[in-house]
Amino acid sequence: MTRRDFSGPGDLRAMQDLCSRTWTPTSRFHPGQLAWSRYYRPVDPFALEATEAVSVWAQDGHAVGFGWAEAPDWLELQVDPDHPEVAALVLEWFEEWSDAEEQSVMAVEGDAAVEAALADAGFLPQEQEPFFTHHVLDLEALRPVPAVPGYTFRAVQSDEVVERAAVHVGAWSDLGPSQVDASSYGQLMAAWPYRGDLDVVALDASGAMVASALVWLDPATGAGLVEPVGCLPAHRGRGLAGAVTLAALHALRDAGGRVAQVTPRGDDAYPGPQRIYRGLGFEPTARVLTWSRSAG
Template sequence: MQMTEYAGRDGLREMQELTQRIWSPASRLHLGDLAWERSANAGRADGWRTAVWRDDEQVVAWAWLAQPGHLLMTVDPARPELAATVVEWFRAAADGPGLAAGVLETEQHLLAALEAAGFRRQDDAPYYTHHWISLDDLAEPVVPEGLTLRHVRVDEVAQRAAVHRAAWSDVAPSTMGEEAMGEVMSTWPYRPELDWVVENEAGEFVASALIWLDEQHQVGLVEPVGVATAYRRRGLGQAVNLAALYALREAGGTRAVVCPRGDDGYPQARALYQSIGFRPGLRTLHLLLG
């Protein structure tokens, strides 16, 4: 067994390799989750630590301090004994009190290792719920007159970053700049034809939806979606999602998953997805040490 540590974005493809190889509907993470989180946060991820475990040449586990004191991990279910090794690494690598981890409720080998190390479920904490949709029968996307649906071009990095900021600066200003969006758009398996926007008459993007396709499993992850605050309540979130889902079907996808908050602390996102036809499935669990 060999373990390699990385900082920043390094190690992403190894993480995606394992995530794709063992993926099923009972997995918490899709390879698109890793592509988005590590590329979108590349500018502030220099100190984030990652460990990857290999048996011969095959990746069998990885761990990522996605933020200080918080663990994301994937362990091959065929090697459940490695989950304890990953948790031990996390406790040694993380700084400060309040260590936390998140798993999907079906990832029992991860849950058992965390609980054996003293982590306890926080059932009153915010959580996320996988929502699923088949691409067989999609509604038609419609936008108001003067607005246009289309996919992004590879040279539109600045405009794509701008619409993300416009949609995600409600609570605090978004840090998504042109460099970070460039990282997103150059990270596998990004495809511009699966990155859809609503464009106004002035040529500004006012809503967006990005889908990451896992070709092996024919499943797309919707992440992220946003509508500029001045253009909300016009059905643009539904329309841009549906347009991206149609494109996913044309690219060979058969279904899609999205992971909004499942608790009532932030119900707006799941209401949007359910209005399109997504239906809830498994939920995440949040655990704290002690």
Template structure:
């Protein structure tokens, strides 16, 4: 079936595609896309994006956040679709070195990329995918004296959650308004948005979960701790609280993507301490400018 490309993103359609294609060999979970498209705020306006449709539904999307950098998802059951996405990307990045990030289990994507002259970038940052089964609610983790863990109570907490994320990841987004847009997403659930408040009232750590009811898989995105409050077990407490709430909502598995490497071992250690185990990793493939 022939696909047709349109310039621009359709976030809801991209999330539907991610849910439809979900497997443990998929890079994208629909909840991660929900966060990606909404938490970026005005920055997303600078992305170069496109959507491909066939038979009345979306079959691929792509985004280039900078010239020569590509993220994508495509239904590889459509002949020539991945090549069409790469043609669009390469045409718009002429004269630039190219880099495409995929999951190492996405064998069809990898095959096409290798055939077009891309090769693995061994110096790229390493991001690991981890998963665990959710057979029962996890017991709560103890907190230091004076710290309080709770669920987001409503839009009034949007400013606190946004500020915590900016501090944890040293980024300008999300703002309070951007976080409220995240909270307005149809699949957002306050019960899966937990944060810890320090004794002085500062939001100290948080974890947000997204449950895909079709697969029963919960994605953690994001999890972070304010630099002032690290190494106190606060992120672990937030993660366990989200997992427990997810079980009550019908989740059967959970997954998370975390930076991996000797320079920053804390994220992987945090997740493995609560039962997550690695199963895949992101791979960046590069091709010099032509």
């Protein structure tokens, strides 16, 4: 087994391949999530920020685990279930790299290898903190797209990067400054497994984009990830978020997808998104909890 530090898009693809090969409805990551996490803000494709680090463990030419330290106090990881020993190696690497006094990791509840390694390393599950819940939907049970008077739905065109970035920023900026811009969205559109036919927007009567839903299809598994969905504040309360998501899911099924996944907040403090997705037919599977430790 070997370990290498991140050096460019090839390592991201190796990480995505691991996610694809081992995907189940309760896996920590879908390949599309890694693409979004990498390119939602302007980045150098071949370099990381000074405050982040990524390392990949491989055997026989395939990634069997990775650690993505998004900040000195925050780690994301995924491990091949056939190589549970890698979880401890990732945590050791993170401890050596990080100088943060408090460290946190997100893990899927029931991922025995990762949970055991976290417990051995002194992490504890934070049951009272916000958590996420994987939801899945069999696309055979997909509901029709409802008509929303005054609005139409269509896929984004390749020359609409500026407009597409703007509708995302407008939808999310009330939660805090968004780092998405035309440059980053252009990088995102060039990344695997982005597909323009699965990037769907709602248009108002003037033809302006007012809501959006992006779905990532992994062709190897037929699983599509919904990430992200947004609606401009002035157009909320009309069912647009759910309708544009359904339009994107119909495009996913037409493209060969068999199942869809989404991972909204699951705690009672932020119930809106999960209520929308369950209203579309998504069913909850596993929770994603934060584990934390004091490194002092």
